[in-house]
Amino acid sequence: MTAAPVAPDAVEFCGIPLAHRVINASGTFDAIAARRAFGDALLERFPFAAFVSKTVTVEPRQGNPPPRLWEQAGGMINSIGLPNKGLRGYLAEDLPRLAELPVPLIVNVMGFSREEVATLVAAFAEREEVAALELNVSCPNVKTGTIMGADPAETAALLDAVRPLSAKPLIVKLTPNCTSPAAVAAAAEQHGADAVSLVNTLRGMAFHPRRPGEPWLGGGSGGVSGPAIRAIALGQVAEVRARVSIAVVGMGGVQSARHAQDLRRAGADLVAVGTESFRDPLAAARVAAGLEQLEHNFPANSGVSGATPPVAQTPVAH
Amino acid sequence: MSAPAAEGRALAPVGRRLAEVTGFRRVGAYDVVSCDDPGGPPPDPGQFYMLAAAEGWGGDCDERPFLPRAFSVLRRHADGTLDFLLEAVGPGTRRLAELRSGDGLWVLGPLGRGFAAPRQGRRPILAGGGVGIAPLAIWSDRLGAAALVLLGFRDAPHAEGAELIAGARVATDDGSTGHHGLVTDLLHAELGCDARAEVYACGPPPMLEAVRALCADLGVPAQLALESGMACGFGACFGCVVPTRSGYVRLCVDGPVLDAADLDTALVPGAGH
Numbered sequence: 147m148t149a150a151p152v153a154p155d156a157v158e159f160c161g162i163p164l165a166h167r168v169i170n171a172s173g174t175f176d177a178i179a180a181r182r183a184f185g186d187a188l189l190e191r192f193p194f195a196a197f198v199s200k201t202v203t204v205e206p207r208q209g210n211p212p213p214r215l216w217e218q219a220g221g222m223i224n225s226i227g228l229p230n231k232g233l234r235g236y237l238a239e240d241l242p243r244l245a246e247l248p249v250p251l252i253v254n255v256m257g258f259s260r261e262e263v264a265t266l267v268a269a270f271a272e273r274e275e276v277a278a279l280e281l282n283v284s285c286p287n288v289k290t291g292t293i294m295g296a297d298p299a300e301t302a303a304l305l306d307a308v309r310p311l312s313a314k315p316l317i318v319k320l321t322p323n324c325t326s327p328a329a330v331a332a333a334a335e336q337h338g339a340d341a342v343s344l345v346n347t348l349r350g351m352a353f354h355p356r357r358p359g360e361p362w363l364g365g366g367s368g369g370v371s372g373p374a375i376r377a378i379a380l381g382q383v384a385e386v387r388a389r390v391s392i393a394v395v396g397m398g399g400v401q402s403a404r405h406a407q408d409l410r411r412a413g414a415d416l417v418a419v420g421t422e423s424f425r426d427p428l429a430a431a432r433v434a435a436g437l438e439q440l441e442h443n444f445p446a447n448s449g450v451s452g453a454t455p456p457v458a459q460t461p462v463a464h
Numbered sequence: 465m466s467a468p469a470a471e472g473r474a475l476a477p478v479g480r481r482l483a484e485v486t487g488f489r490r491v492g493a494y495d496v497v498s499c500d501d502p503g504g505p506p507p508d509p510g511q512f513y514m515l516a517a518a519e520g521w522g523g524d525c526d527e528r529p530f531l532p533r534a535f536s537v538l539r540r541h542a543d544g545t546l547d548f549l550l551e552a553v554g555p556g557t558r559r560l561a562e563l564r565s566g567d568g569l570w571v572l573g574p575l576g577r578g579f580a581a582p583r584q585g586r587r588p589i590l591a592g593g594g595v596g597i598a599p600l601a602i603w604s605d606r607l608g609a610a611a612l613v614l615l616g617f618r619d620a621p622h623a624e625g626a627e628l629i630a631g632a633r634v635a636t637d638d639g640s641t642g643h644h645g646l647v648t649d650l651l652h653a654e655l656g657c658d659a660r661a662e663v664y665a666c667g668p669p670p671m672l673e674a675v676r677a678l679c680a681d682l683g684v685p686a687q688l689a690l691e692s693g694m695a696c697g698f699g700a701c702f703g704c705v706v707p708t709r710s711g712y713v714r715l716c717v718d719g720p721v722l723d724a725a726d727l728d729t730a731l732v733p734g735a736g737h
Binding site: 173174176178179183184187188191200208209214217218219220221222226362372373423425426427431 | 522692706717732
């Protein structure tokens with residue numbers, strides 16, 4: 147047998163063939179709503195190589211009371227609160243629409259207990275519309291959501307509970323709001339995760355401009371995203387890459403191909419665009435095209451296993 | 465040309481496009497920024513665009529503005545030129561008010577759901593307040609002479625904005641022009657004469673709430689163009705929700721025009737701050 151020829155630009159992520167290396171950050175693009183705004187032209191110019199849907203929980207959630215947004219230096223704070231139709235509503239209403247997208251679908255799930263996560267993972271195990279699952283163990287908007295992803299032992303226990311339930315690739319979305327995301331990533335890898343994605347938003351808050359001391363956001367605090375967190379994302383991706391050999395999805399403040407290239411050089415296999423899509427729905431397509439051009443000219447550390455992490459083991463003063 | 469969507473709204477081309485600012489003029493306390501939009505479809509009255517200056521907005525070195533800003537379209541001319549009405553009150557509107565002919569402007573739109581035609585036999589009454597008069601201009605153009613337009617402003621310099629809608633009747637808070645009082649005084653009087661009307665309103669949240677409450681009392685249908693802080697304009701961020709009787713809805717895809725009957729209040733937390 148001769149192996150089929152592989153196109154030079156072919157990308158594979160956890161066994162899933164992708165057209166390029168740029169996907170969306172969960173919760174930053176609603177392909178169903180965007181199709182209402184842009185029509186089917188969206189499908190012809192779909193900007194992402196895979197689509198990560200917004201977090202699904204077992205029960206429906208209305209989300210946090212408004213105001214939900216605050217613009218701040220170099221980005222924004224959101225306090226959305228994971229509104230979604232719940233598992234039953236997602237399966238009945240959203241999944242058929244998302245299956246019409248021209249790219250593989252990754253479903254992001256979150257539970258308030260291991261049992262709930264297990265319910266969600268099991269529910270998608272046999273759905274052929276779903277290419278992979280992303281476990282949200284890191285959303286800073288919902289108090290209990292931080293627990294599992296902030297501690298390596300909790301993450302390990304979660305994976306022990308859900309790994310046997312599905313053959314689909316499991317991606318653990320890491321929280322930056324903990325002592326060592328790299329230690330959590332290592333625990334995820336040891337207990338069967340196929341990939342990790344990072345960073346989620348960093349916890350933050352803002353006060354009302356005219357009512358001193360009163361939180362602006364309806365949810366009290368929220369998650370900071372955008373260019374303001376780019377350097378933090380780059381640092382955490384490099385640290386995580388130094389600890390794991392599974393695939394890494396890097397994200398945080400990516401606005402340009404150069405920013406994506408930086409994350410690739412820090413060890414990311416894929417790059418996700420989040421907040422920048424709010425400013426331009428085709429931002430990810432622009433980033434992907436530019437990244438391909440840059441990597442054609444200056445190849446990055448490609449491949450997953452054994453990539454040499456360009457990270458100093460001791461802090462270097464500048 | 466864009467195909468009409470199944471739900472009957474003008475669709476936006478995918479992605480933002482770089483327009484050129486073709487004009488800028490002061491109208492009293494307001495600014496009207498015009499740009500070309502050769503590739504864009506005609507908007508429905510009440511739809512909006514996300515705007516961001518091509519320079520000095522986001523990027524690596526600018527703190528704010530970072531996100532684009534939502535503006536109801538004031539008018540679209542036959543040559544495709546779009547007019548937007550703004551009042552420089554924050555970092556975004558101040559930057560937009562600096563734009564002059566030849567500058568670049570990112571536009572995304574038309575977005576959202578606009579005004580629906582008056583229900584059978586009802587006379588359209590348009591009630592606007594402040595910079596919220598913008599969507600009423602394009603709507604009154606569409607409705608023609610049948611529409612009665614009532615506008616409220618805080619003072620005479622702001623009331624100069626009334627020149628954007630021919631035949632509008634004006635109220636000012638300080639009595640310096642037109643009726644001394646609120647636009648809802650004018651509306652109340654009109655509905656008292658003939659309640660077979662459909663009210664279209666856009667303005668600051670307290671005004672919209674007064675319109676909503678008045679119309680609810682009198683059994684008059686009303687369509688309210690609301691405002692809420694939004695990051696994207698196309699349903700991605702889930703930031704612009706307002707509470708309705710059927711739960712939170714995203715103003716960007718389910719509004720900005722909502723039927724007043726779906727609301728318990730038009731006072732949306734965070735709007736008009």
